[in-house]
Amino acid sequence: MDLQTIEEIPARMIEVGPLDHITPGQGRCVIAGDRQIAVFRLRDGRMFALDNLCPHRAGPLSEGIVGLDHASQLEAVICPFHSYKFALRDGRGLDTELHVRTYPVELRDGRIFVDVA
């Protein structure tokens, strides 16, 4: 008989879905209670999660372009509304004083989880 390890998922973690739910190089918006969270999967496998609504005028960051910001050498998302850039790692604005909240992301058994605590 095979024994299967059942990993306990803390209540603060929300499941986004399987890894292939997000195309490499793109983002996806997930709803967690009254929050919208943008989850990004980079082409190199790294994952990041930020509030989906841009702090400027609520542009959907999950629909923004992700890539390396050459000036800061940080991976960033460009808001689709007015092109402000935010670092994926810590949510800081790269060309604005505005800031986006970030969330830890984990991959467990091929499934994506975001810590919304």
Ligand code: FES
């Ligand atoms: S709404 Fe995002 S830059 Fe304006």
